[in-house]
Amino acid sequence: MKVAIEELSKIEIITKEAKVAELTKEFGKFGITGMTIYDAKGCGVQLGTKEYEVEKNEDPQLLSKQVVMVVLPSAEVDSFLDFVGKQLYTGHIGDGKIFVTPVTNAVRVRTGEEGMDALKEGELD
Amino acid sequence: MNERRLGLGSVIATGVGLVVASSCLLSIGIGTSTIGITFIISMVVACALNIVTLLSIAELNALMPDLTGGLAQYSLACVGPFITIICMVGGYALCNTIAGSVEVAMFGNTIVSLLPGVHIPVWGYCVILVLLLMIANLNGVDVFIKIQDFVAYSLIASLIIMGVMGTLGFGTGEIVEQPAVLSSDFSGITGLCGLAFFLFIGGEYVVPLTKEVKNAKRDIPLGMILSMFIILAMQIFLTLGFKNYTSWDELGASTTPHILYGKMLLGPFGGYWMVIVSLLAVISSVNTVMSSLSYILMGMAKIGLLPSFFNKTNRKNAPYVGIIFEGAAFCIINITGLSTTDSLSFMISVLALLWMLSYVVSNLNVLILRKRLPNAPRNFKVPLGPVFPIIGILGTIWMIYNIDPDISVKLSLYKVCGIIILVLTVYAFFWMKYQVKRPLFKPYPVKEVMAMENELYEKYHRPKKNRKTI
Numbered sequence: 001m002k003v004a005i006e007e008l009s010k011i012e013i014i015t016k017e018a019k020v021a022e023l024t025k026e027f028g029k030f031g032i033t034g035m036t037i038y039d040a041k042g043c044g045v046q047l048g049t050k051e052y053e054v055e056k057n058e059d060p061q062l063l064s065k066q067v068v069m070v071v072l073p074s075a076e077v078d079s080f081l082d083f084v085g086k087q088l089y090t091g092h093i094g095d096g097k098i099f100v101t102p103v104t105n106a107v108r109v110r111t112g113e114e115g116m117d118a119l120k121e122g123e124l125d
Numbered sequence: 126m127n128e129r130r131l132g133l134g135s136v137i138a139t140g141v142g143l144v145v146a147s148s149c150l151l152s153i154g155i156g157t158s159t160i161g162i163t164f165i166i167s168m169v170v171a172c173a174l175n176i177v178t179l180l181s182i183a184e185l186n187a188l189m190p191d192l193t194g195g196l197a198q199y200s201l202a203c204v205g206p207f208i209t210i211i212c213m214v215g216g217y218a219l220c221n222t223i224a225g226s227v228e229v230a231m232f233g234n235t236i237v238s239l240l241p242g243v244h245i246p247v248w249g250y251c252v253i254l255v256l257l258l259m260i261a262n263l264n265g266v267d268v269f270i271k272i273q274d275f276v277a278y279s280l281i282a283s284l285i286i287m288g289v290m291g292t293l294g295f296g297t298g299e300i301v302e303q304p305a306v307l308s309s310d311f312s313g314i315t316g317l318c319g320l321a322f323f324l325f326i327g328g329e330y331v332v333p334l335t336k337e338v339k340n341a342k343r344d345i346p347l348g349m350i351l352s353m354f355i356i357l358a359m360q361i362f363l364t365l366g367f368k369n370y371t372s373w374d375e376l377g378a379s380t381t382p383h384i385l386y387g388k389m390l391l392g393p394f395g396g397y398w399m400v401i402v403s404l405l406a407v408i409s410s411v412n413t414v415m416s417s418l419s420y421i422l423m424g425m426a427k428i429g430l431l432p433s434f435f436n437k438t439n440r441k442n443a444p445y446v447g448i449i450f451e452g453a454a455f456c457i458i459n460i461t462g463l464s465t466t467d468s469l470s471f472m473i474s475v476l477a478l479l480w481m482l483s484y485v486v487s488n489l490n491v492l493i494l495r496k497r498l499p500n501a502p503r504n505f506k507v508p509l510g511p512v513f514p515i516i517g518i519l520g521t522i523w524m525i526y527n528i529d530p531d532i533s534v535k536l537s538l539y540k541v542c543g544i545i546i547l548v549l550t551v552y553a554f555f556w557m558k559y560q561v562k563r564p565l566f567k568p569y570p571v572k573e574v575m576a577m578e579n580e581l582y583e584k585y586h587r588p589k590k591n592r593k594t595i
Binding site: 085 | 188189190191501502503504571572575576579581582584585586
């Protein structure tokens with residue numbers, strides 16, 4: 001199997017729905033060619049407690065969020081995280097979480113292209 | 126949620142609005158007549174130092190955005206409530222209330238000198254102005270900004286036109302032949318840096334508008350810095366114009382040097398023009414103080430450093446308790462005649478010392494948060510690491526040292542300043558120990574200060590009457 005030399009990383013950004021449209025507008029400049037966005041429910045270390053509430057929830061209260069999933073060249077990850085952090089930052093609890101994981105390969109089903117080739121505009125068409 | 130509707134122009138109008146007060150025009154006259162056009166060097170140094178502090182405030186605003194009050198919240202998260210009360214609640218709010226009252230008095234004095242046949246006392250005009258501005262500000266930020274944009278840009282245009290005409294020798298009056306430089310020695314120039322510092326103080330007043338600004342991330346820091354450059358340009362032109370059209374002796378003796386300059390530049394027409402300019406400066410300053418300080422008081426109430434009634438807003442979302450409080454303070458101070466006494470100008474210098482102290486704390490706040498939250502995203506970060514905040518701290522302390530060239534006056538200022546700090550210390554101690562019940566010197570977590578901005582915070586944390594409704 002032919003694997004592209006360039007390393008890829010998957011980034012999952014969990015944040016408020018209201019922030020997503022503005023966030024994704026400038027993804028193109030980081031070499032991101034596609035994205036997947038899905039609704040989610042969840043909570044963080046506060047177990048869903050609102051920032052103004054006095055007592056922390058004993059049971060997790062799941063809050064509505066969205067997850068933005070993108071794959072991009074690993075070399076772009078640092079600048080991309082910097083960008084996302086600044087876009088999402090409000091200083092309040094609930095700004096979001098970002099998970100970064102390595103991607104060993106990607107395959108475009110229709111053409112069989114792999115690695116970065118599978119993420120770029122197709123050259124085999 | 127409020128719709129963000131203000132642009133960069135309004136940010137600059139607010140920045141220039143408070144800074145260019147009619148008392149500033151007097152200070153330029155005093156400085157220039159003392160050492161000549163080398164006062165420009167003092168102004169450039171003071172402007173640079175103010176910009177450094179404004180950069181620090183812009184970084185704090187980036188890290189803790191959309192807060193109603195600004196400086197008090199940053200300090201609460203960095204140095205704890207005790208120092209915050211002394212420097213921000215006491216020094217900052219008190220200083221601006223007194224300074225606003227003096228500006229109101231200058232409005233009354235100018236109108237009385239214009240209409241000598243009308244038998245209305247000075248305070249009568251003061252009360253009319255305050256009431257009009259109170260009504261405007263109670264109608265919300267839109268009305269405030271409409272007045273501010275018009276007044277501030279008329280002021281900027283007038284001063285630049287008059288300054289450039291004087292600089293280039295385009296006036297109808299006679300050009301005065303006199304040495305441009307009266308003193309060029311280091312101590313003479315640095316001795317007036319404290320005076321020059323007042324010419325730029327207050328640019329941070331745009332911070333409470335953050336929630337109303339469309340592109341706050343860009344426009345708040347940019348607006349603050351551009352305000353400083355515009356003010357510096359206006360003042361340099363005026364200084365050069367003073368040199369060309371007013372003799373140093375007359376300039377130094379005048380209590381209204383800008384009106385004297387207007388007359389010497391363009392005859393009686395120029396005098397009237399400068400009267401209008403000084404009125405615009407007064408309205409601009411008082412309008413800015415009334416609007417922004419009411420939001421700052423609201424912010425201080427949100428974080429529990431002032432009584433919670435300052436937190437109330439009317440239908441137009443205006444913090445009406447703060448506006449009425451400020452208006453009442455301006456009226457009372459003027460009706461009792463306090464703002465016409467010599468001791469009040471002395472008080473302004475004392476309170477300006479406290480203002481400078483709040484600038485020292487603001488620069489320190491940047492260093493503290495850099496250490497505590499080194500990796501938090503900052504949409505604006507002061508370049509070159511800790512260099513600029515440290516320059517800001519040392520430079521402002523140096524300005525405090527150079528507050529007045531006269532040693533005895535300086536010592537008196539320090540003494541009165543010390544007494545005020547003592548009184549504020551007593552308030553801070555009892556308020557924190559018996560009302561707020563929190564440690565005096567322990568900074569609040571940033572997330573808690575941010576949470577306090579939420580209107581539900583008070584309902585949950587200081588419930589008493591509201592507990593049943595939660």
